[in-house]
Amino acid sequence: MLTRLLGPQRRYLWFWIFTGPFVIGLVVFSYVPLLWSITLSFFDARNTVTPTHFLGFANYARVLTDADFIQSLGTFALFAVVVVPATYALSLSLALLVSQLGWGRAFFRSVFFLPTACSYVVAALIWKMSIFNGVRFGLANTVLHWFGAGPVAWLSTTQPPWYWLVIITVRLWLQAGFYLVLFLAGLQRIPATLYEAAAVDGAQPGWQTFRYITFPQLRTTSVAVVLLLVINAFQAFDEFYNLLSSSRGYPPYARPPLVYLYYVALGQGQDLGVGSAGAVVLALIIAAATVMQTRWFGLGRKEP
């Protein structure tokens, strides 16, 4: 019976020898806290992680009817709808431009890839203090000044919401390089013969070739890029927190779900029950979106 458990050629044992340490660590440091959080979400857990007052689904009801939470989901949706296509378009365009260069390809690729080395904290710092600060010595306001316009308080003005410009550009700067590299890899894999055949058939270089050859051939890369972009957008926290928060808390606008939950659970009030409930709701949404995408694009399939 033991040999049956171990599988043919003791394969099952080997599987667990390879994956065991990782899985154990994952269970202890990811799943245990996760399950603990889920448990907390059913209790009245204020300032405690060992609560006693069972609430059933009351925390969930509270979260789902909380206008601020719903608004944060809306903020996230707006953010994702802008940042995902923008990053996609920027990194793809950069990849096309760079790949068509005869020389200097490595140099330009490095320049665009370098920001990946920067942390969100440092980038938010530069954006907030030096480029987009609201007074006259900020870089953006200096440029405006050259064109005769007055200074703009980029992060404080809500009408119009200029802070989105700051948030989106910082993320674009930090992320475009990484996806650029992925696209470059994808572009390299397109056989040159396809382009030659197309040219023979009379296809114009430029838009036509792009639309009928390049873009379809990039399909698997595009899928991976979009999936990663969406997952990353869900996890957006660092740049929002570092750009917009102050010693007094966080403004009621541009507040994505993670920031909102962070302040509920870890801020000046410590409502871990509601915070965990909100997090579970969020995680379910992310899971649903990711499952939909992977099913659609078949990422789980192994190569034959």
Added chain:
Amino acid sequence: MSVPRSGLSRRRLLAAGGGLAVGAVLAACGSNTGRGGGDASPGGMALSQWYHQYGEPGVEQAVRRYAGAYGKTRVDVQWRPGDYDQQTAAALLTDSGPDVFESPGPTLDQIQGGQVVDLTDVISGAQPDFNPTVLGPKTYQGKVYGIPQTIDMQMLYYRKSLLAKAGVQPPSTLDELVAAARALTTDETKGLFLGNDGGAGVLGGVPLWAAGLELVTADGAVGFDDPAAATALGKLHTVYAEKSLLLGAPSDWSDPAAFIQGLTAMQWTGLWALPQITTALGDDFGVLPFPPDGPRGRPSVPVGAYASSVSARSKRIAEAKDYVKWLWVERADFQEDFALSYGFHIPARTSLAQRAAGLRSGPAADAVRFTTENGHADPLLWTPRSRTALQDTFSRIIKDGADPSAQLASLVSTVSAELARVRK
């Protein structure tokens, strides 16, 4: 095809060695950071005391000096940068949190959740000497849960020369403040700085007190359900909409840099900034409370105190209480030094405040007078949820120009629900 062997055994050794090294380092460097569990010292384990990072230079050395002077047991001072509230909140849930820690006042949830220890006996003899405005919010059901360290307050600083140049009198009502801010705004300077968020974060209950209202009444009900509130907040929106407010300065309201650099003619900031401003501007500045608004209005300044509390999960509660008593009740010299030698705070004990030389004249004396006559503190029943809701409401009124009455109505219902929850 045979497997090439050269170089691979070396790699395997390297890999194995690497793995061993990682394991060894991790095992060996168990407590290499000094705060390991079993630190023996006279009197057993050290007490750990947490402070948030004060901006003024010299504070850290001072608090370490005080801790070092305590003879009965060793005290480890931890100086915490970043979001202090969040760190203490997380740490208080574990056994490795601080024994003694300061906080802006233990919150009601912390008190009701039993996270802080009753300190009434620690303060007993000296209780009347502590400023009642700041001691009140540390008291729940007659018991004291935090010993106030120093009193912080905020007020309006204004540049005398700029006001004189614009022909503006120091404002004595909210309407005058709005008008003054408008008159003082030029291409280079803005009239008023309330913080990069237009005042939504820092003002708190101040405009409501200035309108003659309360945050929470003595019976624990909402205190600002009144049209006067909407009027006052509407005027704050006006000063924003007229672009008289400085926004987006590199540092926020708590740093007087904007005022000193001349980016703004008036700034709402704290008493701690007084030395810096005095050094930079000499006597070209004056101070004011937040001006009153409406017939029932009174000038107002917000008053608060960081208080020292003992964690209920501490393993040495008696020793911790003893230490707190020694430092914050008995050692008046340290208290005075802490309050006045670095930045500027008012000592929490009235007797010390009265005899302090630095507080007798000039703007400092004005500040003390404002505190005594017009000081308001956030009541204990004013929970973070209420505070956040208020901040959000202010932000929407001031910046988005939302209808003050409607916003306040929804705020009132949120706060009422929250008060009902905590009044139990």
Added chain:
Amino acid sequence: MIGQPRGLARALRLGLLIVLAVLFLIPFYLLVRNGLATDADITAPDWTFLPHVLRWDNIPQLFGDPTVPMARALWNSTVISVLTTGGTLLVASLAGYGLARVPYPYANQVFYAILGTLMIPSAVTFVPSFVLVSSLGWISTLRGLVIPTLFSGFAAFLFRQYFLGFPRELEDAAKVDGLGYWRTYWRIVVPNSTPVFAAVGAVVFLGSWNSFLWPLVIGQDQQAWTVQVALASFITAQSVNLHELFVAAAVSVLPLLVAFVLLQRHIIAGVERSGIDG
């Protein structure tokens, strides 16, 4: 004649690239410019591309500041990041290989369970994780700082994808020679997989170097601060020390930049061949 429009198009493209490259380099330039300036220069109303005086002594001043142990923080960050990278590479690559190459009926489920953790925002599990680590007695220890961060679903995912595309002929040859899974892995697969190790290693190192929240609450001693925590100390509740902040930020980014520039060929090759896009 045919060449000319193409030449123009190419010149335009190159010009556009140059403009974009300049834009992308501006933040780094700002770091250096502000880091070498005085506060007065940073806040002067008239923009100067270079500060009037290049204050190189800002750098030793930063390291000499008694309130912020910058040198110690750099060392801590290095130690923690190296250990985290080594540990993660070890554990995640083994797991990735097991998932990719050792047939097991429930391998897919295990894989999905691992992937699932990617979708859990860390802010969610932060407090329970912290309490868990504390109850293990790992506060202010290197163990507490490193071990919980080793189990990266993303790293396992990348390794799995890569090993799925590994040429089977090499492994089959090893099997013919009688090598089991273990020895095949260490002798054949690993030495021929440098790109993915480089790529994942770079990503993990970067993440570890730049992490802030976990080192802050686990490493409570000032002696245990990492670089990001030290950076945060320049933005106190009450005042901002602008030039010190920027030079500290520059110092915190510099090691990574240097490493990137030197190793980018390997890193990029690794990302490309990791199979992440396939």
